[in-house]
Amino acid sequence: MSNDNNNKSAAAAVEDDDEEAIIRRKKYEESLEIQSLRRIISAYINYPEAAEEDVKRYERSFRRLPVAHKALLAHLPLKYQKLRRCITKNSNFIFDMLQAFEPPFDMSQDDEMCEHGDNSSCVHHHSDDRDPCCEPVSISGRAPSAQCSEACGGHEEKKENCCEPKSGSFPEGLECQTNTHKGGCDNAIDVSVDSDTDPNKDISCAPPESPDRLDSMPHFHVPLVDVDKVRCVIRNIVRDWAAEGQKERDQCYKPILEELKRHFPNRSEDSPPSCLVPGAGLGRLALEISCLGFKSQGNEFSYYMMICSSFILNQTQAIGEWTIHPWIHSNCNSLSDADQLRPVSIPDILPASAGITEGFSMCGGDFVEVYGDPAQVGAWDAIVTCFFLDTAHNIVEYIEIISKILKDGGVWINLGPLLYHFADMYGQEDEMSVELSLEDVKRITLHYGFELELEKTIETTYTTNPRSMMQNHYFSAFWTMRKKPLVAASIESMDE
Template sequence: MSSVPGQEKNTEERLEEAERLHFQKIVNSFKVYKDHSFSVINRKENYIKNLPNEHQKLLTKNGYTDMLKELRTCVEANNQIVAHILRDVENVFENSKHKNKGEKDKRTIPTGNDLERVQSCLKQLVRDWSEDGALEREQSYSKIIYKLCELYKEEERSQIKVLVPGAGLGRLAFDIAKSGFECQGNEFSLFMLFTSNFVLNKCKTENTFKIYPFIHNFCNNVSDSDQLKSVTFPDVNPNSLPEDSKFSMAAGDFLDIYNDLDYLNSQDCVTTCFFMDCAHNILDFIQTIYKVLKPGGYWINLGPLLYHFSDMPGESSIEPSYDCVKNIIVDFGFEFLEEEKNIVTNYDQNPASMLQYQYKSVYFCCKKK
């Protein structure tokens, strides 16, 4: 069946339009951070006004109303970071320019989930780029980096290509490059890409900026100070890599980018950390990792199987157990060299909170036969 003249062009134009609208929607999500945060505080303050006078006096006496006022100051401080993140954001991608068209388009209005992801980026700054996140990085990143350094001698690392899918704000990829490897991080989320661009390309010195990452967590606080805690970042200078370092970030869907023939048998090692459960079909991820690795290349993984699309409305997903996934990895042509289960790992946790989530993650190192 022949294609209708202009059909391919129209399809390309629709894709470009969808990309532009998505880009603007993420920009808008950051832009409304302050107003949205203030609206949450306003609702609480208005509710207090309708309480019995005796209750209002007790809340005032014991600092609750003052704490809400302090939250506004913290929101203002966070919004300054948001402004830094958005500065020149239309030029964040070398091969694409986005202008602020369609800012008022109804299709670019942020959802509640979008607004939560802006808040999540602030907490991710703690995990990846602050001293307060050192423990979580020790739990998750250190084991991967240690194994890499064990596999390759220091003098050969500059020639070893390491790929980090789902790189988030880029700290794992940065630390791998700092260890002497040629490293490329890959990230799909524009929330993460905007934020990582700010850290990696705009932060020039250590601990220059301050954020209040836990102000949106109103539950399970032992004291007001736990919710109002400030954190400085970055704990290292992102520009401290040696001049001859080979470190880059690739924006886009892992499956779209790395199934290209240019990447076939191109990587010496793939490291995945809290990434494999981000797939609709985890077999797609395994297959693509196998394709990009050189024969004899290594895959190092650490993380749980949360399966982000499980039970999500409008999304399809499969959720095989780890034992099932392990057998599939072997069937694809990998040999397991190391494996460790029940590794306690936290993710974006306020250590002072009454509620703590912990994963019992799985670590393994495989070799492509």
């Protein structure tokens, strides 16, 4: 009897140790997520200071010009003043967005797990145990929660960056320089400026400071590459939520929407077909699919994107409610200063009045982790991937999961290039990247039970400034594939 008791005690001790290890692991993972979220919020808050440093750099270059050259370019100081006002407009949008954001974690307490004593490394404890993944999009509700990520949704990272920091080009410890000038601009919003500005005069002024309402959000200075992701989001807003992005949406989204209508002509309001949109970005395509009568869910890995999409979807009260200046951060390939500084009104539609189908949702998290769950097997009538497949570390894994979660007879519609996002991660030996040709990709899809029904090439752009002298175009692969029933796929496999 004594041995039995000892064995039970030992087993109980092992279970307690395992439970404690699970709790510690959970707290560690939560702390990493909060650390990532703090860094992302910090990148947004640091945007005006980083943008101001750019303008100061332009001014320093101007002051170094010979007097005769300054005379030829006497309009540039006025342009720099206007740039600051554009930065103010962008910052106002960002601060409104952050004010509306409700983090899924308690970010007001110091984290006892912080080991290094460096503020930029500290994280905070999770405030509750609810699932931070999927929540329905409530047009008037709170921001949907999302798992943290630092990735910007990126098919633009290799283009139009000749005058901006490229992703990964800065060492991890590089921080934005703090602007210490506190004078401010009295007429920061007014775009009218006196025409007799002295071209030799230092006209620098501080960017807008973050409002008091953001003081409770813990933030710190971040690498410049993080702030560049904020600029990336601003350009993506044009693609998804501005009239100026309509041409690009027609190139990319319209063929997908037409295919969905063709394959699901009889959509029932009582039982709408389900459609998943991985890599949903700022949510416009997922919303358009919902408006067609689908139970649509967008999935997005980037918290940069999720914060912004939630704000536009949930907080918009009127068409054209906000004004941004998306093109101000690139001085290259501009036809005119007016083109570079031009305002863009957003959004071009009112999401609350768009006619979405009940059940429209946005889900934050890594596609593999969220949809690799066994509960997702055979859950979707349609899957739409737009500029998504090449975001994979392992594209075969993406295809395998798409096959598993699609119903037999379900439809997979894809559009996009193969600009593998992790292909150029030099110096990171553990950063996996499998880069396949389009021919190999299609061969893999056949292996996982797909049958090609439609295939063509569509010329597209991605967050391109339509008035830029440089236009990057993709000859994107577009296809519709159907998942063959398991029995038919097995018979074909045996025949082979």
